[in-house]
Amino acid sequence: MKLSQQCLLLPSKFLLKMKAGIVGLPNVGKSTLFNSLSNAKAQSANFPFCTIEPNIGVVNVPDARLERLEELVNPQRVVPATVEIVDIAGLVKGASKGEGLGNQFLGNIRETDAIIHVLRCFHDDNVVHVDGSVDPVRDKETIDIELQLKDLETAEKKVEKVRRAAKTGNKEAQKEVELLSKIIEGLEQGKSVRSIDFDEDDYLTYVKPLQFITDKPVMYVCNVSEDDAVSGNDMVDNIKELSKNEDAIVLTLAVGIEADIAELESYEERQLFLEDIGLEEAGVSKLIRFAYDLLNKQTYFTAGEKEVRAWTIMKGATAPEAAGVIHTDFQKGFIRAEVISYSDYDAFGSEAKVKEAGKMRVEGKDYIVQDGDVMNFRFNV
Numbered sequence: 480m481k482l483s484q485q486c487l488l489l490p491s492k493f494l495l496k497m498k499a500g501i502v503g504l505p506n507v508g509k510s511t512l513f514n515s516l517s518n519a520k521a522q523s524a525n526f527p528f529c530t531i532e533p534n535i536g537v538v539n540v541p542d543a544r545l546e547r548l549e550e551l552v553n554p555q556r557v558v559p560a561t562v563e564i565v566d567i568a569g570l571v572k573g574a575s576k577g578e579g580l581g582n583q584f585l586g587n588i589r590e591t592d593a594i595i596h597v598l599r600c601f602h603d604d605n606v607v608h609v610d611g612s613v614d615p616v617r618d619k620e621t622i623d624i625e626l627q628l629k630d631l632e633t634a635e636k637k638v639e640k641v642r643r644a645a646k647t648g649n650k651e652a653q654k655e656v657e658l659l660s661k662i663i664e665g666l667e668q669g670k671s672v673r674s675i676d677f678d679e680d681d682y683l684t685y686v687k688p689l690q691f692i693t694d695k696p697v698m699y700v701c702n703v704s705e706d707d708a709v710s711g712n713d714m715v716d717n718i719k720e721l722s723k724n725e726d727a728i729v730l731t732l733a734v735g736i737e738a739d740i741a742e743l744e745s746y747e748e749r750q751l752f753l754e755d756i757g758l759e760e761a762g763v764s765k766l767i768r769f770a771y772d773l774l775n776k777q778t779y780f781t782a783g784e785k786e787v788r789a790w791t792i793m794k795g796a797t798a799p800e801a802a803g804v805i806h807t808d809f810q811k812g813f814i815r816a817e818v819i820s821y822s823d824y825d826a827f828g829s830e831a832k833v834k835e836a837g838k839m840r841v842e843g844k845d846y847i848v849q850d851g852d853v854m855n856f857r858f859n860v
């Protein structure tokens with residue numbers, strides 16, 4: 480059996496969901512950024528805690544390849560990849576001990592897959608800062624410390640439990656105690672878990688399952704003024720230097736300008752606006768793509784007359800695993816995959832012409848799906 484357009488009717492529980500949480504101190508531009516990203520309209524006001532409950536928006540991942548496939552195939556509908564964005568209430572000092580909205584904040588952020596940390600990197604006397612002055616390095620450290628303290632509490636509770644098993648001679652428990660002790664030492668030194676070096680097997684076996692908050696991948700969004708939207712400023716440079724050892728993404732964004740762009744009706748109006756301020760594309764489009772990459776995700780496509788769709792998979796996924804994102808039966812009964820690279824589909828213009836040119840490949844269970852592959856699956860259930 481070949482994968483058919485019947486997959487249009489499958490329930491969403493088979494789709495791979497991704498969730499990135501927008502965090503930061505109160506009043507740094509989180510909700511304004513969220514509004515720019517999503518059609519959902521969070522309250523945005525010049526006072527702390529204007530977002531009390533997490534606001535959630537599902538944002539399309541911009542992808543020129545999907546637009547090109549739509550042009551070539553002319554399907555009845557197009558379904559892009561998406562990222563779920565959560566706007567989380569602002570954090571203050573003492574959150575790890577329950578201050579402000581600390582417990583709620585930490586609970587909400589624990590449920591996300593990645594962190595988008597907004598830092599205020601602009602001066603404006605009309606916008607109140609919760610600490611009375613603008614210092615993004617201090618702001619970053621404030622949140623880092625609170626998250627590290629919460630992870631330290633988690634690690635210390637865990638290591639006490641594991642030590643009992645380790646004393647009986649349990650080798651796995653002894654290894655876990657060793658790694659937890661290393662994590663505790665690093666956290667006490669002000670290091671996030673993502674900054675601590677681990678053997679890959681040890682990390683996957685013992686560290687990753689514990690889901691430490693500071694182990695989540697992070698993107699720092701430096702919120703700047705319109706004048707600094709293109710080249711950034713010294714405050715942005717300081718954040719880039721400070722985050723070098725975290726393997727983090729740093730993005731410069733004029734969040735207020737992005738909100739103005741989002742209000743414009745047409746694509747042409749938005750492009751003219753961007754040209755006027757010297758930008759090639761809206762910063763939020765770049766942010767969404769970066770968030771997708773931050774989550775270690777990539778895209779493959781299915782393309783037919785009924786539907787052209789971008790499917791989200793983990794990087795390194797095999798062909799059966801990719802098929803399973805559509806439906807678990809496709810993975811269980813996987814026979815083979817018919818694969819066209821996006822560049823070949825783009826060059827030849829149709830599946831039929833790709834076949835004529837001998838560019839369609841037949842791949843088996845061990846095939847590692849490449850970003851942009853256009854795929855059909857053969858399966859038997």
